[in-house]
Amino acid sequence: MRAWRLLAASFIGSLLLGCAEQLVDSKDIWGDLRPGQNYAPASRMIDGWYAVEAIDARTFAINEPKSEQYNTSYLIVGSTRAIMFDAGCGERPAGSKSMREVARRLTDKPITLILSHHHYDHTGDAASFEDGVTLVDRPELRARIDNGRYTIGALESGGAVPPPLKVAGFVKDGDTIDLGDRRLSAYNLPGHTNESVVLVDRVRNLAFTGDHVYQHLGGIVAMTPQSDLPIYKANVDRLLALTDANTRYLGAHGDPHFDRAWVSLIDSELGKMVAGTATYRYASHYLVPGKMPLRVLQNGDLYIYTTPWVDPSLFWSKWSLLAIAAVLSLALYLLARLFRLLRGRSRSRPEA
CATH class of the missing domain: 3.60.15.10 (Ribonuclease Z/Hydroxyacylglutathione hydrolase-like)
Structure with missing residues (x-):
């Protein structure tokens, strides 16, 4: 169970790190207003x-x-x-x-x-x-x-x-x-x-x-x-x-x-x-802290703002690869546990 928790934590943490890596502070986009x-x-x-x-x-x-x-x-x-x-x-x-x-x-x-x-x-x-x-x-x-x-x-x-x-x-x-x-x-x-x-x-x-x-x-x-x-x-x-x-x-x-x-x-x-x-950038918030993160299209002085919640590219980074590895490891771990459980049951079954 401990290994399962570690793998699950690795998966969630990798996704969050992938998001954080691509979010930039709003000042880097709009300047100090x-x-x-x-x-x-x-x-x-x-x-x-x-x-x-x-x-x-x-x-x-x-x-x-x-x-x-x-x-x-x-x-x-x-x-x-x-x-x-x-x-x-x-x-x-x-x-x-x-x-x-x-x-x-x-x-x-x-x-x-x-x-x-x-x-x-x-x-x-x-x-x-x-x-x-x-x-x-x-x-x-x-x-x-x-x-x-x-x-x-x-x-x-x-x-x-x-x-x-x-x-x-x-x-x-x-x-x-x-x-x-x-x-x-x-x-x-x-x-x-x-x-x-x-x-x-x-x-x-x-x-x-x-x-x-x-x-x-x-x-x-x-x-x-x-x-x-x-x-x-x-x-x-x-x-x-x-x-x-x-x-x-x-x-x-x-x-x-x-x-x-x-x-x-x-x-x-x-x-x-x-x-x-x-092509988009991702701002940590709109204008003032506490606002929602934004997906921003930028072309020179032009910005078009949308929300990033359903944008798959926000989650795609080297951390996403780690998350995929964590999922595969978790799947292999669960399969191994299931195999051991089934093998244990077959050994404990009384012979006819």
């Missing part, structure tokens, strides 16, 4: 928490550079009303202004809240918008509305769950949102999540991409329960088809600005992932 460093330098601070950048006279990026993921929300103003695209990360200090109050400092027009998706770091102050939230029109979202309110689930949120949100209305894939003298096209582009929304201003040639694509820390996240790589790839293709070479893309994290070349690079690398030809 400091809260407050990722936002546009042209921004002005509000409450020591929000960094507000005027993209133009009626388009504002509202960054939270001291938040864990450097979130950026957008206020898009027309002549008759405005769109608030995302509601902040929910980490603001007690006593500081809500995202709605910050937006009110920038416009006196009625504000409609649209969420780029339902992760916790985009819904922080959603409940403060008294007119409610406009949801992307998907049957699974409509089915969960109760008495005019929508509750974001724990898996859907990935973190803190806001209180039930009043539903102001719905926006369908391809709808035009009329702001008076300004119009936005809304598109439901699943991949990061099923409900992911991108807004496009064709006159100003701006695309507000949420977490569908962005350049913060060089990448996109394809590790959520709803993430689907083939669908993601198809919808990055679609985003490229909906925009052009002169489009300015604005993402939901960090300094928001990026261009078509960046989106095309993401599209190309997602293609490698879907085809099974990508």
Whole structure:
């Protein structure tokens, strides 16, 4: 029995060592990040928490550079009303202004809240918008509305769950949102999540991409329960088809600005992932200790994050060979024990 335990321990230990050997510290991938460093330098601070950048006279990026993921929300103003695209990360200090109050400092027009998706770091102050939230029109979202309110689930949120949100209305894939003298096209582009929304201003040639694509820390996240790589790839293709070479893309994290070349690079690398030809690194955690390990595709400054739990290559190393040897030794040991047991029984059987 002692030998069996030693062999089993060798097997488990070898697998763990194989994983540990390939995991690298996150600093080796992303560098030494400091809260407050990722936002546009042209921004002005509000409450020591929000960094507000005027993209133009009626388009504002509202960054939270001291938040864990450097979130950026957008206020898009027309002549008759405005769109608030995302509601902040929910980490603001007690006593500081809500995202709605910050937006009110920038416009006196009625504000409609649209969420780029339902992760916790985009819904922080959603409940403060008294007119409610406009949801992307998907049957699974409509089915969960109760008495005019929508509750974001724990898996859907990935973190803190806001209180039930009043539903102001719905926006369908391809709808035009009329702001008076300004119009936005809304598109439901699943991949990061099923409900992911991108807004496009064709006159100003701006695309507000949420977490569908962005350049913060060089990448996109394809590790959520709803993430689907083939669908993601198809919808990055679609985003490229909906925009052009002169489009300015604005993402939901960090300094928001990026261009078509960046989106095309993401599209190309997602293609490698879907085809099974990508090469990966393995990070011990995402951004801060305590988060799950990640499988990371890296191409220069681009990173695409997925979870490593079902990735066989994470376990393949010299330690894996030792684990295989341990399994074979364990099998031989058990066969030897079984043979000795059967031989002992045959010898103890009385002769006729």
